[in-house]
Amino acid sequence: MHELSVCQALIAQVEAVAVQHGATAVRSIRICVGPLSGVDPDLLQRSYPLVRAGTVADAAVLVIERLPIRVRCERCGLESEATPNRLICTHCGDWHTRLLSGDEMLLASVELEANDNRHVPTVWA
Amino acid sequence: MCDTCGCNITPGNGHLVASGGKLSRTADGKAAVTILRSLLDENDLQARHNREHFDQHGVLAVNLMSSPGSGKTALLEATIDSLRNELRVAVIEGDLETENDAQRVRAKGVPAVQITTGSACHLDAHMVHDALHHLPLDGIDIVFIENVGNLVCPASFDLGHHRNVTLLSVTEGDDKPAKYPVMFRAADLMLLTKIDLLAVLDDFDPQRAEAALRNLASEAPSIRLSARSHMGLETWTTWLRQELHAQRQRLAQHNSARPAIQPDGRLMHHGTTSLVHSKYVFSRAKP
Ligand SMILES: Nc1nc2c(ncn2[C@@H]2O[C@H](COP(=O)(O)OP(=O)(O)OP(=O)(O)O)[C@@H](O)[C@H]2O)c(=O)[nH]1
Ligand SMILES: [Mg+2]
Ligand SMILES: [Zn+2]
Ligand SMILES: [Zn+2]
Ligand SMILES: [Zn+2]
Numbered sequence: 001m002h003e004l005s006v007c008q009a010l011i012a013q014v015e016a017v018a019v020q021h022g023a024t025a026v027r028s029i030r031i032c033v034g035p036l037s038g039v040d041p042d043l044l045q046r047s048y049p050l051v052r053a054g055t056v057a058d059a060a061v062l063v064i065e066r067l068p069i070r071v072r073c074e075r076c077g078l079e080s081e082a083t084p085n086r087l088i089c090t091h092c093g094d095w096h097t098r099l100l101s102g103d104e105m106l107l108a109s110v111e112l113e114a115n116d117n118r119h120v121p122t123v124w125a
Numbered sequence: 126m127c128d129t130c131g132c133n134i135t136p137g138n139g140h141l142v143a144s145g146g147k148l149s150r151t152a153d154g155k156a157a158v159t160i161l162r163s164l165l166d167e168n169d170l171q172a173r174h175n176r177e178h179f180d181q182h183g184v185l186a187v188n189l190m191s192s193p194g195s196g197k198t199a200l201l202e203a204t205i206d207s208l209r210n211e212l213r214v215a216v217i218e219g220d221l222e223t224e225n226d227a228q229r230v231r232a233k234g235v236p237a238v239q240i241t242t243g244s245a246c247h248l249d250a251h252m253v254h255d256a257l258h259h260l261p262l263d264g265i266d267i268v269f270i271e272n273v274g275n276l277v278c279p280a281s282f283d284l285g286h287h288r289n290v291t292l293l294s295v296t297e298g299d300d301k302p303a304k305y306p307v308m309f310r311a312a313d314l315m316l317l318t319k320i321d322l323l324a325v326l327d328d329f330d331p332q333r334a335e336a337a338l339r340n341l342a343s344e345a346p347s348i349r350l351s352a353r354s355h356m357g358l359e360t361w362t363t364w365l366r367q368e369l370h371a372q373r374q375r376l377a378q379h380n381s382a383r384p385a386i387q388p389d390g391r392l393m394h395h396g397t398t399s400l401v402h403s404k405y406v407f408s409r410a411k412p
Contacts, residue, residue, distance in 0.1 A: 036310065085341065
């Protein structure tokens with residue numbers, strides 16, 4: 001339900017990155033979203049065009065990587081893929097598991113364009 | 126911050142950014158800026174600041190979440206009555222509109238600040254910050270934050286509180302934890318409320334609700350209670366006393382607590398950002 005405001009936060013972060021690297025435009029934005037993050041990727045994708053309009057990301061493609069839910073069992077130590085409402089171990093059935101991934105809501109990377117139309121170099125986190 | 130210390134990289138997603146990993150290059154091989162920062166970063170920072178406020182005053186902050194009408198305000202009224210001679214309580218109320226809930230709490234003689242969010246379906250750390258500067262935190266033991274009635278969005282926003290309590294009333298169906306896993310996973314405690322109505326509702330099985338919570342790998346305890354008949358209320362106030370005691374002990378050792386978010390999630394989800402906070406208004410408690 002709050003995907004529009006999450007999208008605004010995303011664009012604000014992207015704008016800051018573009019300024020930081022002296023970019024004139026953003027080509028693409030890649031985010032990672034897990035099913036347990038509380039944001040819906042489709043709603044995010046739909047609110048995106050409204051939010052990017054008139055910003056440095058005006059023409060940027062939004063790529064949403066959907067991460068799987070993975071848990072590690074505290075009893076048998078094995079990892080399993082899980083679903084949002086069944087985070088139990090698929091090997092031994094125990095519910096004492098730790099989430100390894102699936103609740104992410106991350107800005108992963110941004111592809112930028114510089115003035116002379118060359119891509120700015122990769123910057124590592 | 127996160128983009129330099131790498132604290133967003135966890136065992137679960139580290140492979141994505143390892144050299145040559147999926148995210149180091151765009152599909153066409155062009156260079157990209159790798160960021161890996163929670164989209165909710167800004168809210169996180171504010172939440173951390175709020176937690177410092179609470180901690181400086183030795184206050185335990187408890188966030189109450191549920192669908193609309195599950196009995197959050199009724200629970201607060203009953204709790205205030207039963208702790209009256211023992212603990213000092215203050216309340217931050219969140220609703221889309223009206224001052225009703227803050228008035229109900231003030232009628233019990235307790236300071237309350239009402240946040241009306243307009244159209245925002247959850248509280249965020251900025252709203253709570255503004256509100257808590259209008260609460261007399263000195264001499265307060267527990268601040269309850271009654272979130273907007275909504276089983277979806279409030280779960281994503283760290284407010285700077287210490288504990289999440291999720292209410293599920295027996296009229297809502299015992300499969301709610303399975304239907305709203307993000308919300309129930311965030312609970313440090315699940316309260317099954319309006320338990321006095323169980324007699325007339327033959328299809329709500331508290332054990333089924335608790336089993337659905339375990340399927341979310343949650344160890345959160347569950348308490349069955351009724352704000353109407355006061356059944357189970359003592360178990361709830363005991364939990365509050367224990368949490369307050371534990372929090373004070375942590376503070377003595379310069380630690381604090383964060384609400385239930387599993388360890389790896391905690392690395393990334395210090396909080397969230399909402400840009401809608403410019404639209405809300407809040408009113409202060411009458412002196
Ligand atoms: N039978 C019964 N009714 C209750 C109980 N607790 C609350 N109610 C009723 O449920 C209705 C909603 O209660 P509230 O306390 O206003 O619920 P809320 O969660 O604060 O609602 P919102 O703030 O609007 O989300 C009221 O009519 C209450 O009288 C209870 O323990 N038993
Ligand atoms: Mg209420
Ligand atoms: Zn929301
Ligand atoms: Zn196992
Ligand atoms: Zn402050």
